[in-house]
Structure formats: structure tokens, C-alpha cells
Amino acid sequence: MSDISFNEQFFAAQFGDLSLTTVFQPIFSIPHRKPVGYEGLVRAHDVSGRQVSPLQVFQRPQSSREHLELDRICRLLHARNFADQQDSDNWLFLNLNSQSLVTERPDAGFMNSLMSETGLTSRRIVIEILESAIDDRVYLKQLIKHFRDMGCLIAIDDFGAGHSNFDRIWELQPDLVKLDRSLVKEAAESLKVERILTGIISLIHEAGSLVIVEGVETEKEAMVAISSHADMVQGFYFARPNTHIPCGQGCAEKIDKLLDQQQNIRSQYNRKLQQHFDDFRQRYDAEIRFFEENKIFDQCGAEVFEDERVVRCYLLDEKGYQVGKSLYSPRYTAKLDLRFAPLLAGDSANWSHRHYHYRAIQSPGTTQISRPYLSVAGSHMCITVSHAMNIEGKMMVFCCDLDWPDEDLTPE
Secondary structure, three states: OOOEEEOOOOEEEEEOOEEEEEEEEEEEEOOOOEEEEEEEEEEEEOOOOOEEOHHHHOOOOOOHHHHHHHHHHHHHHHHHHHHOOOOOOOEEEEEOOHHHHHHHOOOOHHHHHHHHHHOOOHHHEEEEEOHHHOOOHHHHHHHHHHHHHHOOEEEEEEEOOOOOOHHHHHHHOOOEEEEOHHHHHHHOOOHHHHHHHHHHHHHHHHOOOEEEEOOOOOHHHHHHHHHOOOOEEOOOOOOOOEOOOOOOOOHHHHHHHHHHHHHHHHHHHHHHHHHHHHHHHHHHHHHHHHHHHHOOHHHOOOOHHHOOOEEEEEEEEOOOEEOOOOEEOHHHHOOOOHHHHHHHOOOOOEOOOOHHHHHHHHOOOOOEEOOOEEEOOOOEEEEEEEEEEEEOOEEEEEEEEEEOOOOOOOOO
8 A cells, every 4th residue: 555644633645755644524404404424635845845736636647557546645645534524324426537447458456456555334435437538338337336335435526527428327227326517617607507507407317326516616606506507516515625623513503594595586486486476377367267168269368368478379179189270469479489480380289298387277167377497489588377167068168368477486
């Protein structure tokens, strides 16, 4: 094993003229409101005591063999320092130099020796693999199987950066996926990207992996991580890397504050959604009464089309099939994007899979309001108001789409 010394405070190692030490950055579980793991990160100083960046450190090796040597020094160093802390349950996240593993194809002995020397059990070790750095899929799967057979957890690092593909998630089935900072940074600046981030996390969850959002540096980014349903967070906003494992004191209060703010935003969102409909309710109720009394859909719309937000009205039967053509608002017709013309004609379409249909069918006589969604009939954000009623012995659902301003949810 590598030559590692103890300097009265922590373990250190030498690599050439560099002195290497460890710092740990906590990874917090949002619902548990506390650290559940720590990523081991290297810090280095030259012979003059000047700090050398990690990037410069990993540029020092001149061969794949030296890369593997440095990788092993760092892993052992982090494990020794972690084992020396008063922590008996949480995870240690260890990064692997994927490229050196591909080139050198080392045997299994090193990690076994590491665990034997430090006393760490395999269940407490999370192996972080940068999957994009390994093109050989067969070897990558073998590598993951090897560590998993040892009892370690597997994390895919920096997902969402560069050319990350979801097929790797399906194929590799990691236990955890760490999302690259670029995703949360962009999501904090755009509600559209935030929705995309939520979708990405949902897909990863469907694949059976937990999600860690890393690089969280601001309160806004922390809020986005929570609203996107991430499981864990890591970043300067919560804690900076430290030689000693921080106790996490004060972090529960910080996460509680974020959860309270998120609840307030949700409440505000629901109020705006309700207000969006309340301003329209009287016209919609009048339209429903007109249709119930006259039973002629083609003559509907005059009342609701006075509201400039209304896009179209359409009628569905009990099975979700559209009855006749959509009635478009004269105001909105001028704004229709004719590039989507094949999607604008809704007659004979079936919308039974849409929430606004099945919720209305489940509660006849009660008006339903959908959440904002992207309408396939014109490719615009909208909400749908729907109401099921009995017309001449048949259940019909009267639907009305209202335009939804895409960036209308910024807290005031």
C-alpha cells in the first residue's frame, strides 16, 4: 500500500513533490435534513507550502500507470482520514480515475486491502464513476459488477454534462446518480429548464436510482433541487469541504427553511392557478348552462371567447373521443402557429389519457382545473377547465383551454 503518514491532525501522503491531504464535503438527504455521506476530495501543497489546485494535481502524472498510482493514493488517503473520524454509519464517496482503470485493468486486490487496512465496510463506500470517460461498455459493466459484488454502492458522476445518455442509466443501473452542476444552475435561471430538470430526475427515479444534485451554491439553486424532487444535495450553499467531518449543526434548520419556502411557493402557485380560473368562472359557468339547455355545441363559445386568454373549446364523450371540431377563439386564431397545422384539427382525437378528462368523468357536475401543461394542439402552455354533464343520456365533457404564461410563477 502507499506510504501515508499521520501528522497529529490527519493523514497525509506524498506524490512527487506534492503533499496531499483530504477534505470532506457533506451530502445531505433533504427529507432526513442531515448529512448521509461525505465525498473525499484531495488538497495539495508544493514544497513551498503553496496550494496546488486538484486540476493541476491530476495533470501531473505522465502515464496511465502514474494516473492509477495517484488515484489509489487518493482513495486510500480519503479512506484513512474518514475511518479516523467519529462516524460509524454514513457513506464515504470515492472517485475513480476511470481512464486509468480502462488502460491498466487493475485487479481487485487494492480495494480489499483498503477496507482491511482502514476497517471500513464495503456498505459504507460509494464508488463514483465518470461513465462518459469509459467508452468500453463491456468493461464498464464488469467494473460496476466487481464493486457491486464487493458490497459497494455505485454512483454515476456528473450526469448531464457533455454527452451523458439515459441509455447508460438503464444499462448500468447505478444506485445513485449525481447530476452535474450545470443543470441546477440553468434551472435556477429558467422555469422551462426547471421543468426539464424535474423530468430528468423523474426518469432517473423510474430507472431505480436515487438522485444527488451537486454544485448547489445559492438559495435559489437549493430551492430548485427541492422542487425538482432530488433526494440529496451537495454544494457550497450547504457546506464547504473541511478536513474534519462537520456535524451538520444548523443544516436541519436551513433545510427546514427551504422546505417552508417551497411550501409557500406551492401555495402561491395554487392561488395563481385558482385566480387564473376565478376570473374566468362566471363566463365558463354561463357557457355550461347554455350547452345544457340548448345541447348544441357549435353555438357555444361566445361567452368564454370574450376572455382573451381562451384558446379553444371542445367536447369529449365518456370514452374521451372528441365530438366534432374544436371551436377556436377569434382572438386566438390570429395567433395560431400554422407550422403545427397537423395537430390543430382535434375531431376524432381521443383525450381519455388526459387528466382533465378522467377527473371530470370521475366527478360529474364538478368543474376541474388542470395543472399547466404543454398542449399538443398548438404546442403552447395552457390549463384546461373541464366539466362532465349528462346530455340526453350520454356523459359529455365540456373542455376549455386557457393560455398559460410560461414564466408566470416567479414569486412576487
